[in-house]
Amino acid sequence: MSDSSPSSGRIYTAALIVIGDEILSGRTQDKNISQVALWLGIQGIRLREVRVVPDVTEAIVEAVNTLRARNDYLFTTGGIGPTHDDITVDAIAEAVGVEVIVHPEARTILEGYYETRGGLTEARLRMARVPEGADLIPNRYTGAPGIRFENVFIMAGVPSITAGMLDALSGTLEGGAPLLSETVGCWVQESEVATLLGDTEKAHPTCQIGSYPFWREGRTGANFVVRSTDADDLAACTRALVAALETLGKPAVFGGI
Amino acid sequence: MSDSSPSSGRIYTAALIVIGDEILSGRTQDKNISQVALWLGIQGIRLREVRVVPDVTEAIVEAVNTLRARNDYLFTTGGIGPTHDDITVDAIAEAVGVEVIVHPEARTILEGYYETRGGLTEARLRMARVPEGADLIPNRYTGAPGIRFENVFIMAGVPSITAGMLDALSGTLEGGAPLLSETVGCWVQESEVATLLGDTEKAHPTCQIGSYPFWREGRTGANFVVRSTDADDLAACTRALVAALETLGKPAVFGGI
CATH class of the missing domain: 3.30.70.260 (ACT domain)
Incomplete structure (x- = not known):
């Protein structure tokens, strides 16, 4: 029996939460499910379940706590921009029971990015907010980083930005034999x-x-x-x-x- | 205050379960979420949540029972064909606690459809199986009908067939003021x-x-x-x-x- 046999290693699983009223209204055709699924496959991780939830704190909290507990990894897309409808960071902090803080490195990244783009305003500083204890996921396109908190990976809603974040994570997660x-x-x-x-x-x-x-x-x-x-x-x-x-x-x- | 004010009428909600390993592997880009969402919007029903689950009975049962209880309507897509991986009808019957039977009208429809296509084989007869007590949703393209059981609407995975089933349901469901x-x-x-x-x-x-x-x-x-x-x-x-x-x-x- 070869090393790639399923009996020789455990299966690593992930879940994805797509956060956004624009998907549930039908206005936007989701593209993140398939790109996250394909990327996970290459990492040797199975996408086991996906939920699409509205921009509503309780809905995000419920999905985050159910899915992070029963999967090795949980990914989210959407809701990490600078506007009032971007509530993902606050909802996930509530789900995991920590405060939201401004991440010093994220602040520095955004200061650099906006130096020639009108400066770091209060709205833009929102994109440096993370659940306390989180690490950053690089965003090569628009400055505002993704966020990792334990086994939860918080990514952008715009598919091209998410693609860059996935690329930055490639090879860093423990997986099993690819399917x-x-x-x-x-x-x-x-x-x-x-x-x-x-x-x-x-x-x-x-x-x-x-x-x-x-x-x-x-x-x-x-x-x-x-x-x-x-x-x-x-x-x-x-x-x-x-x-x-x-x-x-x-x-x-x-x-x- | 007009009749279309949200305070003058209740909000009708729906959930959707997309059933299929091909979505979770990333092989197939889902197209049913947005088409079901847009159609529901026209009926005055809000799509409140979506789950994508694998071809695994327990996963389907859990999602069906959670979502049918807390929404006015539950739609599913996928897994109602003639092959061994089509387990949706059996899983939903298990979820709602009834037997699976061959629906006489579905059998008649399939006999007609396959009369000039090689006859109604045992595999094809699988597509006449429904949870006991269910009604049929017409399928204008390939014979095999969709299924309604109480507030659960079981539809095809192929988007063009689902579109025809949604069309057959248009105007038949009670909704509220459209968003x-x-x-x-x-x-x-x-x-x-x-x-x-x-x-x-x-x-x-x-x-x-x-x-x-x-x-x-x-x-x-x-x-x-x-x-x-x-x-x-x-x-x-x-x-x-x-x-x-x-x-x-x-x-x-x-x-x-």
């Missing part, structure tokens, strides 16, 4: 191969197979995603799936359709 | 107008103002979204915001930038 995946596409109705999929999954206990149908150009197809932390079993399961599809006269397309 | 919104864009750093925004919001108690910064073509700007169920107060707040921005020499752009 690997292979995609196989096929012009087949998934209902034609439902039994085949279930049987193939059962024969490869480290693997899960997801089935994602689509309709294009008047034809029905599906992509089958095989996931495992065990590279050998993943390859064997994928080969078995392709062979089974071809037995039905349904050629498989590696990488998906 | 109206106006967007004002401005080439300004939000930190320059943070106090102005907070003061304007405080002067219009039915309104919330959200501030959404952006960076384009080397310039900094922000869109300010004013939300209210009271059309008059919304208009007054928006006018006050525009006037205050212009006092600072920052022209506002109606509809946003």
Whole structure:
């Protein structure tokens, strides 16, 4: 059994809280869930659950305390700007039971950033506020840093800024074996191969197979995603799936359709 | 005070559970949150919270029971197809404490749909299974219906199919006054107008103002979204915001930038 077998190491999990009325109103299409999910996958950490909550203190507190307790890591996006609707830092400080302070290093960073941009006003200084005891996560774009408090990572709502913060965190978090995946596409109705999929999954206990149908150009197809932390079993399961599809006269397309 | 004032009627809330490993792995960018949110807004129902959960029975059961109890409506997307990873119906039946049965009308619909597509196999018949006592939500595209059980609405994961199901439900759910919104864009750093925004919001108690910064073509700007169920107060707040921005020499752009 290789080191990448799931039985040889524990699974590291994370949760994400997307904070913002603009997502719940439908005005803004969220882009942070998928980028955080993909980044976590590379770190060997599974995104186990996501919640989208409004700009309401009680909603944030409830989600933070539930999710930080049952995951190795908790990420949040949104609500750390300079305006009145940016309540994430205060809500998380309340959740973890500490005061909000101005972080000296964050203040210095913002003083530098705003030196040529009109100076550090009271509103801008809000972006140096952190739960007491927190560390900073660098923001290469707009000065205002992200925040780490214990296992909680507080990031921006703007996806490009969050991307920079994730980049700064790359390789710094302990993870397990990454969840690997292979995609196989096929012009087949998934209902034609439902039994085949279930049987193939059962024969490869480290693997899960997801089935994602689509309709294009008047034809029905599906992509089958095989996931495992065990590279050998993943390859064997994928080969078995392709062979089974071809037995039905349904050629498989590696990488998906 | 008009009928659209929030004090004259209660607020109807909904929650959404997005079910699927493909969202949590980052493979698929969710599109259902924003389309369900926008549709609910038109029905006069607020989307209050969203959870994304994996294809795991316990995770679905926990989310369903928490969210259906504290919202008027609960929607789910994903996991109602014919394959082994489609466990939503069984999980929701477990959550609400009823058996899973084959719905006679769903069976008839599927028999018709598959008459010219290879017939109704055992796998396809899975898509006629519902929690006992449930009603059907029409699916105009692929036969397999959505499901309503009390205040729980079980819909497809594929966004275009979900869109058709939402369309079938339009106007059938009791809602309150729709949350109206106006967007004002401005080439300004939000930190320059943070106090102005907070003061304007405080002067219009039915309104919330959200501030959404952006960076384009080397310039900094922000869109300010004013939300209210009271059309008059919304208009007054928006006018006050525009006037205050212009006092600072920052022209506002109606509809946003």
